[in-house]
Amino acid sequence: MMEPQPRIGVYICHCGTNIAATVDVAQVAEFAATLPGVVVARDYLYMCSDPGQALIQQDIKEQGLNRVVVASCSPTMHEPTFRGAAQQVGLNPYLVEMANIREQCSWVHRDREQATEKAKLLVASVVAKAALLKPLEEREVGVTPGAVVVGGGVAGMVAALDVADTGFPVYLVEKSDRLGGHVADLNRVFPTLESAAELLEPLIERVTSHPHITVLRNAEVVGMEGYVGNFTVEVRDSGIVDSGFGGDGAESTNYESTNLRTLDVGSIIVATGYDVFDPHRKPELGYGQYPNVITSLEMERRLATEDLTGFSKPVRSVAFIQCVGSRDVQVGNPYCSRVCCMYTAKQSRLVCELLPEAKVTVFFMDVRTFGKGAEEFYDEARAKGVLYRRGTVSEIYRRGDRVVLVGEDTLLGRPIDFEADLVVLAVGMEPRSDIADLSTLFKLPRSADGFFMECHPKLRPVDTVVDGVFLAGCCQGPKDIPDAITQAKAAASSALIPLIRGAVLAESATAVVDADWCAGCGMCVEVCPYGAPALDPFWGVSRINAVLCKGCGTCAVTCPSKAIRLQHFTSEQILAQVDALVE
Amino acid sequence: MALKTEPMVEQLELLGCIQCGKCTGGCPVARKTVLNIRSLIYQMLVEPELDVAAHPELWDCTCCFTCVERCPKDVRPAELIIGLRGQLVESGRIPETIGAALMGTFRQGNPTGMAREDRAAWVDGTEVKAAQEGCELLYFVCCTASYDPRVQPVARALVRAFQAADLDFGTLGTEESCCGNEVRRMGEIGLFEMLVEENSELIRSVGASRLVTTSPHCFNTFKNEYSLDGMEILHYTQLIAELIEQGRLKFSHPPNLPGREAEGKVTVTYHDPCFLGKQNHIFDEPRAILKAIPGVKLVEMDRNRERSLCCEGGGGRMWAEGTNLEERLAFQRVHEAAETGAEVLAVACPFCLLTLEDAVKVQGLESRLQVMDIMELVDLAL
Numbered sequence: 017m018m019e020p021q022p023r024i025g026v027y028i029c030h031c032g033t034n035i036a037a038t039v040d041v042a043q044v045a046e047f048a049a050t051l052p053g054v055v056v057a058r059d060y061l062y063m064c065s066d067p068g069q070a071l072i073q074q075d076i077k078e079q080g081l082n083r084v085v086v087a088s089c090s091p092t093m094h095e096p097t098f099r100g101a102a103q104q105v106g107l108n109p110y111l112v113e114m115a116n117i118r119e120q121c122s123w124v125h126r127d128r129e130q131a132t133e134k135a136k137l138l139v140a141s142v143v144a145k146a147a148l149l150k151p152l153e154e155r156e157v158g159v160t161p162g163a164v165v166v167g168g169g170v171a172g173m174v175a176a177l178d179v180a181d182t183g184f185p186v187y188l189v190e191k192s193d194r195l196g197g198h199v200a201d202l203n204r205v206f207p208t209l210e211s212a213a214e215l216l217e218p219l220i221e222r223v224t225s226h227p228h229i230t231v232l233r234n235a236e237v238v239g240m241e242g243y244v245g246n247f248t249v250e251v252r253d254s255g256i257v258d259s260g261f262g263g264d265g266a267e268s269t270n271y272e273s274t275n276l277r278t279l280d281v282g283s284i285i286v287a288t289g290y291d292v293f294d295p296h297r298k299p300e301l302g303y304g305q306y307p308n309v310i311t312s313l314e315m316e317r318r319l320a321t322e323d324l325t326g327f328s329k330p331v332r333s334v335a336f337i338q339c340v341g342s343r344d345v346q347v348g349n350p351y352c353s354r355v356c357c358m359y360t361a362k363q364s365r366l367v368c369e370l371l372p373e374a375k376v377t378v379f380f381m382d383v384r385t386f387g388k389g390a391e392e393f394y395d396e397a398r399a400k401g402v403l404y405r406r407g408t409v410s411e412i413y414r415r416g417d418r419v420v421l422v423g424e425d426t427l428l429g430r431p432i433d434f435e436a437d438l439v440v441l442a443v444g445m446e447p448r449s450d451i452a453d454l455s456t457l458f459k460l461p462r463s464a465d466g467f468f469m470e471c472h473p474k475l476r477p478v479d480t481v482v483d484g485v486f487l488a489g490c491c492q493g494p495k496d497i498p499d500a501i502t503q504a505k506a507a508a509s510s511a512l513i514p515l516i517r518g519a520v521l522a523e524s525a526t527a528v529v530d531a532d533w534c535a536g537c538g539m540c541v542e543v544c545p546y547g548a549p550a551l552d553p554f555w556g557v558s559r560i561n562a563v564l565c566k567g568c569g570t571c572a573v574t575c576p577s578k579a580i581r582l583q584h585f586t587s588e589q590i591l592a593q594v595d596a597l598v599e
Numbered sequence: 600m601a602l603k604t605e606p607m608v609e610q611l612e613l614l615g616c617i618q619c620g621k622c623t624g625g626c627p628v629a630r631k632t633v634l635n636i637r638s639l640i641y642q643m644l645v646e647p648e649l650d651v652a653a654h655p656e657l658w659d660c661t662c663c664f665t666c667v668e669r670c671p672k673d674v675r676p677a678e679l680i681i682g683l684r685g686q687l688v689e690s691g692r693i694p695e696t697i698g699a700a701l702m703g704t705f706r707q708g709n710p711t712g713m714a715r716e717d718r719a720a721w722v723d724g725t726e727v728k729a730a731q732e733g734c735e736l737l738y739f740v741c742c743t744a745s746y747d748p749r750v751q752p753v754a755r756a757l758v759r760a761f762q763a764a765d766l767d768f769g770t771l772g773t774e775e776s777c778c779g780n781e782v783r784r785m786g787e788i789g790l791f792e793m794l795v796e797e798n799s800e801l802i803r804s805v806g807a808s809r810l811v812t813t814s815p816h817c818f819n820t821f822k823n824e825y826s827l828d829g830m831e832i833l834h835y836t837q838l839i840a841e842l843i844e845q846g847r848l849k850f851s852h853p854p855n856l857p858g859r860e861a862e863g864k865v866t867v868t869y870h871d872p873c874f875l876g877k878q879n880h881i882f883d884e885p886r887a888i889l890k891a892i893p894g895v896k897l898v899e900m901d902r903n904r905e906r907s908l909c910c911e912g913g914g915g916r917m918w919a920e921g922t923n924l925e926e927r928l929a930f931q932r933v934h935e936a937a938e939t940g941a942e943v944l945a946v947a948c949p950f951c952l953l954t955l956e957d958a959v960k961v962q963g964l965e966s967r968l969q970v971m972d973i974m975e976l977v978d979l980a981l
Contacts, residue, residue, distance in 0.1 A: 299905045300625070300669065343617075344671035381619035410625030410669050414901045423624035429638055431629045 022053040022147040025081040026139060027072055029063035029088030031118055038122035040132040044087065047136045051143045055079055064094050069101040076105050083146040087115040087139050108151035110524060110584055115142035137597055144596035145589045152524040152583055157563050159245035159514050162281040164189060166237050169197020170216070170497055171489025171504040172287035173223045178508030179285075180228035184515050187279050188223065188231045189251055195220045195231065197289050201313055203320040205497060206362040207393035215497075232257060238276070240284070240458055241547070243566065244484025245520035249279045283484050283511035286468065287504065288454055290445040290490040293341030293349070301340065301441060302412040308419045309412060309439045312359060319366050328417045328437035331374055334367050335421055335436040336360045337409045338380040342444030342494075351465045353444030353494040357384045358393065360442045365397040377403045377434070379423060387496060407432070412439065445494040458485055467493045478507040484520075486511050525584035526565035527572055531557045533579035540571035540580060601648040602686050608643050611679055615672045616640050622666035622676040627909045631926045632659045636666055636676040643679065651686050658684070658694055659921040662784040662914030663873035668905070684786030693785075700918035701787050704794070708776030709742035710918060718773045721751040725758055730769030730805045736761070736838075737807035738770050739821070741814040742777050743917075743949035749956065750949040754813055756978035757835055763981055764847040768811075774801060778812075780820035780874075785915035795825055802827060811838050815875035815948045816913065822879065834875055836947050839977060840884035843891045853894025854979035856943070856969070866896045867976070868941035870932065870955065871907035872948035885947050888973055892980045898939045908932050910958075912950030929958035937968050944970045 026048040030036035041059040048057035056075050060068050063086055075081050084107065086098050091114040099109035117135040125131040161184050165176040168190030180186040194200065202212035223229055232253045239250030253275050292313055295303040303309045308327050310318070318324055324331055338360055342353040357380070364376050383404065385394040398404065409423040421434040447466035448454070455462055460480050463469040468491050471479040478486045488507040489500040514520050527548070529540075534557040540549040541558065548564035549571055551557070558580070560571070572582040581587075608614060616637075623629045623637040634656040642649055651657070657680055666676040687693050688701075703712025719727075721744065730737050738761065744754040761768045779794035802810065809831045812818040818834040821827065842848035853863060867889055875881045882904045889897045902908050911921075911928045933955055936944040944959070946952050949972075956970040 302906075339619075339671070345673045346669070346671060381617060407620035407624060408671070410621045410665075411906055413906060424620035424629070424635075424637060426618055426620035426623075426637060429635060431623060431626070431635075433630075 020082060022083050023055045023079065023081050024051075024053045024083040024085060024143060024146055025072065025075045025079065026051070026054055026057040026085045026087065026143060027063050027068075028057070028059040028117075028139070029068070029086065030059065030061045031088060031122075032062065035088070035118050035122040038125060038128055038131045039117060039135045040128065043132055044117075044135045044139060048085075048087075048139050048143065051140055053083070053147045054143060055081065063088050064097050069097070072098070072101055073105045076102065076107050082107070082111060083149060084112045085115060085139065085142050085146050086112070087117045087135065087142070089118040090116050090120075109154070110152040111146075111149050113142050113146045113149060115139045141593045141596040144592040148586070148589045148592055150583070154524055155522045155562070156519040157245060157522045159282040159518050159520055160247070160280045161515055161518075162186065162279075163283040163285060163511050163515065164237070164247070164249045164279055164281050165285045165287060167191075167197070167287035167289055167489070167491070168195040168223075168231065168233070169287060169289050169489060169500075170199050170219065171289070171500040172197070172285070173219050174501050174504040175285045175287060175488045175508040175511070176229050177219075177222060177226065178505055179283075179511060179515075180226050182512060182516070183228060184512070186229045187249075187251075187281070188229055189235045189237055189253075190231065190233050191236055193234050195223060195233070198292070199497060201316060203316045204362065204366070206358045207387070207389040209362070230257060237457060243546070243564070245282045245514050247281050247284055247484065249281060249284065251277050251279060253277065282515045283486065284458070285486045285488055285504075285507045285511050286454070286458060286460065286480075286491055287488040287507075288448060288451075288491040290467075290494065291448050293347070293353075293443040293446050295340055295441050295443055297347050298340060300411045301337070301409070302414075302419065303441060306412065306414055306419050308417075308437060309441065311441050311443045312356070312363065313443065315363050315440045319363060319370070322370060324367075324371065324438065331371060331437040333375045333377070333418075333436045334364075334371070334438045334440070335409075335434065336364050336376075336378040336440045336442060337421070338378065338442045339408065340441040340443050341446070343381070349444065349446060349465075351494065352384060354384070354499075355494065355496045356442035356444055358387065358390055358496065360440075361385065361394045361397040361402070363440060364402040365400050368397075368400045368402055375403070376401060377405055377436075379405055379407060379409050379421070381406070381408045387498065409434075445490060448491070451491070458482065460485065463493075465493065467491060478503055478510055484511075484514060522563055523565065523567045525567040525582070526562045527560050527567065527569065527580050527582045529558045529560055530579045530581065531555065533577050534558050535577050535579070537576065539574050539576065543570050543574045545570065600650065600652045600686070600690055600692065602651050602683070604643045604646055604649050607679070607682055611675065611682060613640050613643055613674060613679065615674045616644065617672055619671060621669045621671060625665040625669045627663060627665065627928050628659045628661060628911070628921070631923045631928070632656050632921065634659045636660075636680065639683075640674070640676060640679060649683075651683050652690075652692050654683070656922050657687070658697070658915070658919050659923070660914050661873070661909050661911050661916050663909040664878050665873070665909070668877050681784055681786055684784075685788055686786070688786040694919045696918045696920075697785055697915055700915070701782065701785060701790060704777045704779075704782055705790055709746060710777060710781065711742065711746050713746050715773055718745050718775060719770070721745050721754050722758070723751070723755060725755060727758055728769040730771050730807065731774070732769065734767050734769035734805065734807055735809065736766050736768035737802065737805050737810045738768050739778070739810055739812045739817055740770055740775060741812060741817050741949060743953070744813040745775070747949065747953065750813075750952060750972075753949065753952070753972040753974045756972070756974040757813060759978060759981065760839060760842070760848060760974065764842045769805070769807075771801060771805075778817040778820050780816040780824075781913070781915050781917070783820070783824070784913070799825055799827060802830070809833060809838075811835050813949060815872045815879070816950070819874045819878055834879075834881060834884075834947070836875070836881065836885040836888060836973065839974070840887045843888060848981075850891065850893050850977075850980040852980060854892060854976045856979065864894045864896060865943055866898055866939075866941045867943040867945050868898050868900055868936050868939045869903075869945045869947075869973075870900070870910070870936065870951055871904055872946065872951050873907065873909050873913060875947060876904060876907055885945075885973055888977065889945060892976055894980075895976065898941055900935045900939055902935065908935070910951045910954040912948075912954040917950055917953075927958060929954045930962055933958045933962055933964055933968060933970075937964050942967070942969060943976065944968055945973050945976060946970060947973050
């Protein structure tokens, strides 16, 4: 049967001014109309909008289009949108292709003329590929019910509870021997001054007694394989298992000697938390050298026991220094830790109550009290007698049994030597020291600040580039308890989508083997990161499991006899693209 | 003289400043004069013009770079001072003594303006090979160590140590010229660039694999501001510590201090020079040397390492008194040293040696405290 001639529609998006300000979109559309196979080319303000999609659908119906090329943003952003639009009017979604003229063109260039020329080339290249596209079948695969939550801090516990409350089994894997994370080290929490223990204990109680949660303490994830809906997570544990369904479904292999167990689940929530900044790395502040200088976490314990002894007697002056290890490129932490302003307001206020005679001073560069009730809390701290002085302390040294804070009061415009009996360093948050290992383990990229990177900072804040793996809490960036819990609940809800649906779409653009050409060398088996190819023991040729294949193409380029073809990215398609670019 | 602020704001990326005050807060000079670098940056940011000549306190800065080390936003505040000094240099509105130091460097290759032919007189009869004949290690002596009688013994002590360790080393003799470290910091960028060009050519022609300096100031500019084709740049404390560690330099007895009858134990405290410590993070090697000397007990001042107090000898301050002649940081520093109970205040920088020794005399601490370069202690124990 003769294949119908390609009838291609090309749609150039303005993306508001994102593209149109740099690229002459009308000129690109005009050019596209001249390309072989193109029957219609248009430009429009927002192709992803409902009227934009309707425009494409109308053309498919009225002009009999059998290929669609959208020149707009990255396919990561809107490929699903346009594929969906095509599918609604009966066009196979794999006959839609995108040219990225935003991230790869308008956003990175200034010269309008050159950017327009480049956009034309990118469009020509994708049109050339589009002519050779083949329809592919979409397939669904089943989902293993259940989730693994990594990390037993507040974020991990809340996420585990939300998933488990729907009845799905949850494994909560905690590295240490106790639940609660850093919150367990706190005294009272802002802005309500509730006791952290009263907050945490009911939560821990619910988690450990939940019929659908298995808590593995002293346990560590050591391996992860599979894909959304069907992950296999390998855990090394000490055998401390709390309640729940007692590891029902958790296959324990060689339990006695290695304590390795594999957990089969459909979703994973990563809630591995953060490390507290170590102020030894700011040697000018004298931490570890002077007993009068302590961290805010040490202060939490002091406040819990109302014990402010062991410093100069009596304690008449208490100073707090903000932003220690945060907003500081010298230690590689350019970000704000988001909690220190508020816990300093809290601690300074508690000190005012505990030591009514003492002078309590906070040295700051900016005060950021942005949460609900936070600014009001800051107002109350000052009303209680806390004095805020603008200027970051540069250095601390000893004077008798007190210390001197050397700095500048920037509002007075004068250097100051400020004597104190007790100095509290408001230490910030850092990515965990083992985050690089975790990043490799879960295949999760990190953002510039070192924390795990969400898929999109606004639209997909708990998703990751790995489908089915979600982020909760401070592993994604510093946050306070309400924010960590909000994110945990969001992650739980996202993690439930594949579990509740019971099926996920499998990648259709997979690799296929032409058995006639395959020599059975097995190189594809070796290079595949997903374990998709295997040698057929009878025929001695490679077979690729389409469910496991992610369409990465590693096997196709490795195959010495060119027996493997990656669908949707075939050699002919890629070469046509390259030809269009270099012609 | 009104300087348009915008070009320098852009060049030095001052817009990164968040006015936190850590620079002025840590500035040792801000506590004794009106110099306020944070406020100067702010004026640069918000005013269209700055009257540079109205700020004589610009010459108070010692370029200790505490501000640069502490800045959480990687703004380099001291570079603004150097830039503003450059404006003053260009218009000739500079203290007379600064002018003389620059002129001396231009004419004789050293800021004291003493004759170039006398530059190698410090050897005092010792045989030192001319590096131009070829050597593995080039010893860069420094203007101060070449001409100042108080520092010359440090250079000779280094030579004896190199000989004891059997190193193949040489010096540039009378051809050696000022490294330019302070010239750049006094704002004379043109002269600095000329020195860099001439020195680099001469140094490269020697073909040595390593260059060692007496002074942390020469070390700093060679290491961070020259590009000497992969040549390893060392301060002498690094090299001596390495020789001791390798067992190539061995001590035979405790240092026999002048004015003391018997050899024996000596308590030493060490002052970190800004250009070695704060700016190049060399804290451990000088201490390792002192600890290796038999009979030496090392005690620390409270303000040590990253918090060492500047002696006020850097950034051209050897040739300009600044606006406050009464209070000297060196006075404060020698009292801090004396409080430790140390008999010797050890230094590893010619400028620190001179400023702190003066301070000991003026403060009447001579009977209690003696200022010595680490090399002088090493020399007495070999």
